[in-house]
Amino acid sequence: MSTEHRHHDAGPDPRLEKHLTSEQTQSLEARVKALESLLIAKGMVAADTLTKLAETYEHDLGPMNGAKVVARAWVDPAYKQRLLTNATAAIAELGFGGLQGEHLVVVENSPTVHNMVVCTLCSCYPWPVLGLPPVWYKSAPYRSRSVIDPRGVLREFGLELDESVDVRVWDSSAELRYMVLPERPAGTEHMSEEELAKLVTRDAMIGVTRVSVKS
Amino acid sequence: MIRRADPRIAEMSGAAALPRKSGELVFHDPWERRVFALTVALCEQGLYQWDEFRDRLIAEIAAVDQAAGTDASHSSRPSYYESWLAAFEKLVIDKGICTPEQLSTLTAEL
Numbered sequence: 001m002s003t004e005h006r007h008h009d010a011g012p013d014p015r016l017e018k019h020l021t022s023e024q025t026q027s028l029e030a031r032v033k034a035l036e037s038l039l040i041a042k043g044m045v046a047a048d049t050l051t052k053l054a055e056t057y058e059h060d061l062g063p064m065n066g067a068k069v070v071a072r073a074w075v076d077p078a079y080k081q082r083l084l085t086n087a088t089a090a091i092a093e094l095g096f097g098g099l100q101g102e103h104l105v106v107v108e109n110s111p112t113v114h115n116m117v118v119c120t121l122c123s124c125y126p127w128p129v130l131g132l133p134p135v136w137y138k139s140a141p142y143r144s145r146s147v148i149d150p151r152g153v154l155r156e157f158g159l160e161l162d163e164s165v166d167v168r169v170w171d172s173s174a175e176l177r178y179m180v181l182p183e184r185p186a187g188t189e190h191m192s193e194e195e196l197a198k199l200v201t202r203d204a205m206i207g208v209t210r211v212s213v214k215s
Numbered sequence: 216m217i218r219r220a221d222p223r224i225a226e227m228s229g230a231a232a233l234p235r236k237s238g239e240l241v242f243h244d245p246w247e248r249r250v251f252a253l254t255v256a257l258c259e260q261g262l263y264q265w266d267e268f269r270d271r272l273i274a275e276i277a278a279v280d281q282a283a284g285t286d287a288s289h290s291s292r293p294s295y296y297e298s299w300l301a302a303f304e305k306l307v308i309d310k311g312i313c314t315p316e317q318l319s320t321l322t323a324e325l
Contacts, residue, residue: 015234015295018243025244031300032246034321035253038313044260050252053259057233057251058240060220098226127238 061131065096066179067200069106069129070211071193074184083181084108091129098128107170108181109207114165115180116154116207118146119172126177130202137206147171157208180207187213223265224255230276231269234295247296254303262310271302 020028039045069091073080083090087104091097104126107115119125120143125133136142145153150167154160161167170178182204188196203209227233233251234241242248258265275298283292293301308315 016236016241018294019291020243020294025246028297028300029244029246030322030325031304031318032250032253033325034318035304035307036249037325038317038321039253039257042312044262044312045253045256049256050249053252053255054242054248057220057225057255060225061238098228098232123237125237127235132238 059132061127063130063200063202063205064197065091065094065131066126066129066202066205067197068094068193069096069179070181070200070205071197073106073181074196075193080108080181087179096128102175102177104129104177104179105170106179106181107168109183109210111183112165114154114161114167114207115178116146116150116167116169117172117178117180118143118169120144120147121173124172124174124177126172126179129179130205134202154208157203159209180205182207182211185211185213221255221265224258227269229273230280231273242296243294247299250296250300250303254299254306257307262312263306268302268306271306272299275299275302 036045036050040047069083072094073083079090079093082093083106087106088097090106091104107117109115118137123133123138125137127133142153147169150169151161154167172178182200184196185199188199191199199211199213201209201211204211225233242251254268257263258268276295279293279298304318307313308318
């Protein structure tokens with residue numbers, strides 16, 4: 001990795017670095033194994049429960065938060081303005097945060113502007129609102145082709161845009177994470193905020209698709 | 216039943232926050248993942264409230280911070296999950312689930 005790449009991700013967090021010798025690791029392993037065998041022997045936990053539990057927490061983040069933000073912006077014009085002006089504060093209003101020094105910027109789609117988000121250098125992603133990034137978002141082809149041939153990439157996602165639509169590609173960084181505010185689809189005027197949130201997909205908030213009314 | 220992550224655990228803030236990198240939980244070694252799961256599992260069984268563990272976790276981390284003091288190097292400083300393990304061992308003993316002697320005997324045997 002180049003130095004530039006290392007600085008690109010949110011800054012060195014000592015808690016993420018590992019400094020243990022193999023001897024220290026073995027000692028810790030032994031302590032955990034002792035606890036595990038004791039608790040399993042007492043019938044307090046089952047081994048397969050433990051595996052599933054860890055997986056639940058490792059995959060717990062999803063784009064439901066972002067969907068709620070989008071739905072709120074669609075029904076509340078004042079909220080939308082706050083979201084476009086200071087997204088970090090606006091999502092905090094709904095209880096979403098955790099960016100720890102990084103800022104969120106929301107870019108709005110319109111009939112003449114379509115926004116797309118990428119992290120060209122690594123995989124910076126607004127995880128408090130979108131959860132964990134999909135594998136394709138982290139892939140080299142997406143990262144390079146989004147800036148070189150965004151319409152081509154969109155076409156592959158099934159989105160064909162008219163030449164009159166301006167395509168803007170936003171490069172997320174350690175400091176600035178972007179999220180797209182998709183256009184509200186026609187025929188949703190009667191829907192509640194909750195129903196609207198269910199329509200919003202992660203891919204629409206990354207900007208590779210649009211939100212549609214599901215049949 | 217769809218299992219959901221408990222936000223009181225997944226979204227702890229400050230020093231007690233689960234280490235994440237771009238949102239993904241960071242476990243360096245299997246023991247970290249396993250002690251995490253053990254702690255959550257026992258809480259789900261009703262053996263203690265999450266706050267009881269969390270308070271101990273915060274205390275362990277604070278003790279690490281105090282001991283580290285002006286030590287700029289990270290290499291000897293106990294990691295997040297080392298603090299977690301210490302807090303969990305203390306909790307398990309406090310709850311009478313086992314004695315310190317039982318744990319050390321078992322650790323030595325394995």
